[in-house]
Amino acid sequence: MPSKMALVDFGKCNPDMCESGICAAVEACPHKLLKQEVPGDIPMTNPSLCRGCGTCAQACPAKAIKIVTQ
Template identity: 55%
Template sequence: MPSKVALVIYDKCRPELCPEGICQAALVCKRKILTQEKPYEMPVPSPSVCASCSDCVRACPQKAIKIVVT
């Protein structure tokens, strides 16, 4: 059965443009599927716990996250 998960589009992701280099999408994710080791680093998703709620998609100022069917 297909499921939906968040995917980071790394070509568009620019954490340096987020306030203090902190990924805005990671901040809003209730399940914390996006992790960012340090400010200004790329976020890394953990799709196995994604609820596909799209909060991260709406929060990303660079439109670098999308929900995909796997």
């Protein structure tokens, strides 16, 4: 059964668009599955646990997160 997951488009992600470089998508994930090492970094997803709900994608001001079916 296919499952959905978040994927960060590295070309579109621009942490400068986020307040203090803190990824808005990281803050938005209700399951705390996105990780950002330090402000200004591109966030990393957690494909094995991500539920593909899309909350992070909606929060990203750069529209850099896509929900894909794997």
